[in-house]
């Protein structure tokens with residue numbers, strides 16, 4: 001779509017969002033429940049449409065398109081309102097007479113630019129959170145998933161009408177990069193970009209020109225760590241699903257298998273045995289298939305380049321690793337390689353294909369070092385029968401998400417934020433943080449009692465010549481270390497812990513009753529100045 005068309009769509013969605021922000025949570029829930037009902041009742045069609053457009057088998061579509069979407073909607077319906085209601089906060093110390101809260105107001109129009117890998121979920125994901133938070137949303141789908149997006153737009157239109165929501169509340173934009181670029185600078189109030197790190201750079205650059213706030217959800221290369229006490233039978237099944245789901249075209253896809261030396265051989269053998277039995281073919285073909293194809297033109301060749309580079313530098317292909325002959329489609333085979341090391345492209349670059357790179361380690365510290373030696377940091381997983389050990393190791397991983405004894409399950413716990421660190425992006429789009437991120441968190445403070453408090457007369461313009469003394473007295477009164485204050489905040493205990501006795505000057509200082517001094521200074525501000533016969537008076541203008 002042309003830039004002007006995109007701007008026109010944003011303008012219409014803005015009008016719709018002004019109406020929708022007045023909607024009740026009950027109405028927003030109704031819209032989501034309609035979408036949930038549609039998804040559950042038409043899951044086979046959704047999977048077929050998505051499989052045809054992205055090349056994945058039906059079961060992978062069910063996993064990635066339907067289950068995640070249903071759980072997301074279910075969570076928003078069940079818990080979303082709780083996190084968007086005004087939240088009471090402490091008013092602190094000096095403002096003891098105020099009531100403080102945060103109100104979550106919709107930002108207005110959310111823009112989302114999404115990739116092709118899960119055509120249905122990638123649309124419903126930003127859509128559901130945006131409208132539940134009271135926003136309109138314009139979603140730019142991938143040029144490689146346009147056909148399915150047009151099907152889903154019809155479904156969305158019907159759901160909007162059934163829920164009594166304005167028809168322009170959710171609009172889908174099609175087109176190439178220029179249409180995405182037009183969305184970034186077209187006047188949306190917040191932008192969620194989901195895609196490659198390379199395009200993420202461009203989006204951030206463009207967003208800087210309009211100061212559009214951006215969430216970046218970029219590539220991943222998840223580490224999958226198997227400690228020597230892990231249960232290999234369950235781990236292997238999870239490892240294969242983590243690597244080959246949707247032919248490896250997952251942002252949070254397991255690419256780096258870091259396996260304890262003692263289990264390495266057996267882990268590899270088990271994986272190779274299963275990988276050899278996988279059936280690969282077209283999603284719309286006859287019979288069940290385990291793996292589909294690469295979606296984008298050129299992607300299979302890119303995977304081959306990374307494998308070839310690794311092999312040229314000493315890696316070993318145990319299974320797969322060869323593109324099918326020309327004319328046989330983009331069916332890159334499930335591939336397992338060992339001997340991967342630093343200096344190979346595959347060590348650093350996202351493969352986004354069905355390739356397991358397996359390396360071994362001797363100590364937990366080495367496993368952490370290997371896992372963190374990566375420019376990406378989206379998901380991660382640690383497997384061990386000793387859960388405390390797995391947790392300790394997981395806490396050291398540079399990643400936005402860690403699953404213990406499972407893979408990518410953080411995403412099915414929809415209250416949790418989704419997002420990464422390093423080149424995997426920043427900010428979050430799911431969970432409580434993602435939902436609130438589509439709002440302006442407005443800080444509000446008001447008096448606790450029915451009458452309003454005024455600025456003390458000494459500080460009113462034109463200020464008194466005792467204004468500074470007055471402020472300084474306030475600081476002493478409220479914030480000077482005091483006996484009572486130190487006791488209540490553990491000051492004396494802390495002093496004892498670090499070995500100070502009452503006689504030490506530092507401890508004396510801690511126990512100094514500074515607030516009394518402040519109180520006295522405050523009172524003194526209202527007394528006549530020494531040497532002056534008249535009390536301090538405000539200058540008249």
Ligand SMILES: NC(=O)c1ccc[n+]([C@@H]2O[C@H](COP(=O)([O-])OP(=O)(O)OC[C@H]3O[C@@H](n4cnc5c(N)ncnc54)[C@H](O)[C@@H]3O)[C@@H](O)[C@H]2O)c1
Pocket residue numbers: 113114115116117140141142143175176177178179180181182184194195196197199200202203217218219220250251252296350352378424
């Ligand atoms: N972190 C996540 O949540 C997540 C989820 C899915 C996919 N991904 C990542 O997405 C990548 C694969 O998807 P892809 O190949 O479609 O990614 P991509 O970056 O090529 O494209 C993503 C979207 O950006 C649009 N686009 C292209 N140029 C643009 C520009 N200059 N300005 C604005 N928009 C532009 C595209 O049209 C598409 O809609 C992988 O790197 C994968 O890891 C990340």
